[in-house]
Amino acid sequence: MDPVQAAPGVYEGVANVIAAVMLVIEFGMLRQALARDQIRLYVAQSALISVLAIVIAADRNLPDLYALAALSAALKVVAVPLVMRRLLGRSVPDDGDEAPGVSGSQTLSPATAVLAGIVLAAIGFFCFGALKIHGPAAPALALALAAAMMLVAFGLMIVRRDVASQAIGFFSLENSISLAALVVAAGLPLILETAFLFDLLVAVVVFGMLIRVQHGRSESLSTSDLTRLRG
Amino acid sequence: MSAALPIPLIQLLQVLTVAVGAPGVTGVIAKVEARLQGRRGPRVLQPYYDLGKLFRKEALAPEGASWFFLAAPVIAVTAYLTIPLLIPVLTSYPLPLGYMGDILGGGFLLSLASFVVATAALETGDPYAQLGSSRAKTFSAITEPVVLFVVFTVALLTGTDLPYALAATVRSSAGQIVRPAHLLASAALFMVILAETGRIPVETHTGTNEFGMIEEARSFEHSGPYLALLRWGSELKQLILFTILADVFLAPWGLASTQRLGAVLLAIAALLAKACAVGCVVAIVDNSFAKLRLFKITEFVSGAFLLAVLGVFTLYLGGG
Numbered sequence: 001m002d003p004v005q006a007a008p009g010v011y012e013g014v015a016n017v018i019a020a021v022m023l024v025i026e027f028g029m030l031r032q033a034l035a036r037d038q039i040r041l042y043v044a045q046s047a048l049i050s051v052l053a054i055v056i057a058a059d060r061n062l063p064d065l066y067a068l069a070a071l072s073a074a075l076k077v078v079a080v081p082l083v084m085r086r087l088l089g090r091s092v093p094d095d096g097d098e099a100p101g102v103s104g105s106q107t108l109s110p111a112t113a114v115l116a117g118i119v120l121a122a123i124g125f126f127c128f129g130a131l132k133i134h135g136p137a138a139p140a141l142a143l144a145l146a147a148a149m150m151l152v153a154f155g156l157m158i159v160r161r162d163v164a165s166q167a168i169g170f171f172s173l174e175n176s177i178s179l180a181a182l183v184v185a186a187g188l189p190l191i192l193e194t195a196f197l198f199d200l201l202v203a204v205v206v207f208g209m210l211i212r213v214q215h216g217r218s219e220s221l222s223t224s225d226l227t228r229l230r231g
Numbered sequence: 232m233s234a235a236l237p238i239p240l241i242q243l244l245q246v247l248t249v250a251v252g253a254p255g256v257t258g259v260i261a262k263v264e265a266r267l268q269g270r271r272g273p274r275v276l277q278p279y280y281d282l283g284k285l286f287r288k289e290a291l292a293p294e295g296a297s298w299f300f301l302a303a304p305v306i307a308v309t310a311y312l313t314i315p316l317l318i319p320v321l322t323s324y325p326l327p328l329g330y331m332g333d334i335l336g337g338g339f340l341l342s343l344a345s346f347v348v349a350t351a352a353l354e355t356g357d358p359y360a361q362l363g364s365s366r367a368k369t370f371s372a373i374t375e376p377v378v379l380f381v382v383f384t385v386a387l388l389t390g391t392d393l394p395y396a397l398a399a400t401v402r403s404s405a406g407q408i409v410r411p412a413h414l415l416a417s418a419a420l421f422m423v424i425l426a427e428t429g430r431i432p433v434e435t436h437t438g439t440n441e442f443g444m445i446e447e448a449r450s451f452e453h454s455g456p457y458l459a460l461l462r463w464g465s466e467l468k469q470l471i472l473f474t475i476l477a478d479v480f481l482a483p484w485g486l487a488s489t490q491r492l493g494a495v496l497l498a499i500a501a502l503l504a505k506a507c508a509v510g511c512v513v514a515i516v517d518n519s520f521a522k523l524r525l526f527k528i529t530e531f532v533s534g535a536f537l538l539a540v541l542g543v544f545t546l547y548l549g550g551g
Binding site for chain 2: 009012013014016017019024027031114117126148
């Protein structure tokens with residue numbers, strides 16, 4: 001391969017950088033110990049996807065995407081974090097600032113988790129890169145970054161042993177799918193995009209139930225209590 | 232207008248700018264840091280006075296230390312003063328000796344300097360100096376892969392690993408600046424610089440607590456002019472790394488494109504201003520984070536490694 005590569009242009013560059021920062025934030029969630037900080041990172045990631053939608057809308061002249069950006073920001077930057085914070089706040093016994101069972105739920109040390117995440121990201125990257133899908137709106141690299149993010153989010157759900165982190169992992173998985181949808185099909189009808197967003201609401205409700213049931217049963221959010229079968 | 236300077240003189244000026252400017256940049260960082268903490272802080276020129284004082288003092292060596300103990304600071308400073316010949320300090324066009332070595336060549340010189348200082352610290356038999364050199368070598372071994380991946384990114388971007396070529400590539404278009412590979416590699420390099428210059432979150436720069444020391448502990452047994460050389464050497468290393476970050480990666484503007492005196496003087500001012508700007512960012516980082524526990528440093532470096540590896544990944548998919 002020719003080592004010298006032409007720069008892909010400012011618009012592609014900005015879109016790719018936003019996607020890359022979202023992937024880096026995903027890694028941040030992977031190693032972040034506290035659920036509170038994970039929610040903050042989720043907010044940042046969700047805000048970035050709205051920014052990306054605005055960038056694509058401005059450059060490719062797709063006014064629908066402005067509405068999508070506003071909707072997605074209202075839902076993911078404001079509503080979901082609010083619900084998550086309230087749920088986690090309710091499961092804190094008294095004046096403790098962290099829900100029990102969340103911190104220290106990593107099964108791998110942070111450095112190992114990052115290395116495992118790099119391997120996952122590499123798999124996502126090169127598999128999707130090999131597909132050579134070129135969307136009309138954003139470059140193929142952003143799609144590969146979305147695939148890498150998806151796998152890292154799966155990894156996050158696997159290596160953490162508490163319901164709160166797993167919920168955050170699932171929501172960021174939805175972020176990566178939104179990113180992929182933006183890249184591949186920016187001109188998707190708004191109604192479909194909105195339907196995807198409302199899927200997220202269903203997930204929030206389900207995870208909310210899960211968190212409350214789990215906390216009500218075992219006074220902890222850790223899933224390590226679930227390994228034993230109960231009669 | 233102003234006269235054109237001969238090329239060898241410009242080359243000499245590159246070395247002199249780094250040699251004379253380095254303590255000043257340290258002084259500015261110390262001042263900014265103190266201001267951020269609500270103190271008045273030392274004068275900006277304080278590092279020069281410190282060096283002057285140390286150069287006038289007598290030198291002592293521990294019993295049983297060989298000639299290498301005294302030669303090491305000299306070798307280290309020589310290595311540091313060779314690097315400004317290889318990197319773009321003042322000019323955007325390569326100077327004749329600029330092709331003497333590439334980025335790896337500069338990296339080897341930095342490692343050589345750090346190696347001789349560590350070896351000299353081992354000569355002393357002082358437990359703290361030995362602890363410092365052992366830690367410095369351990370952590371430089373784990374930051375090495377990050378540096379390698381940054382070099383790979385540069386190589387994939389430009390087809391060479393010459394610092395001048397990357398600076399020219401970055402200048403060539405706005406698309407080159409916003410591409411993720413470039414930004415990720417720059418961020419990784421910045422994290423490595425924090426580690427290499429002994430800044431928070433890796434090491435407290437001003438502390439006197441030996442247990443947290445890494446690089447600082449190595450010079451415990453040196454005194455007088457030799458200690459001055461070691462101090463000056465670490466200030467040189469800091470300015471060299473800042474120069475690489477600013478003139479090669481982040482802001483390769485303001486360099487002289489001609490041999491005119493005015494352009495070269497402007498480039499000197501621009502370089503020092505850029506180094507002080509990087510220094511201000513470092514001071515802010517210093518004041519906003521806590522020092523990591525020694526065993527957490529690997530996590531910090533793994534973050535830098537992640538950025539560098541992602542940079543290379545994005546390039547392999549083309550267009551990154």
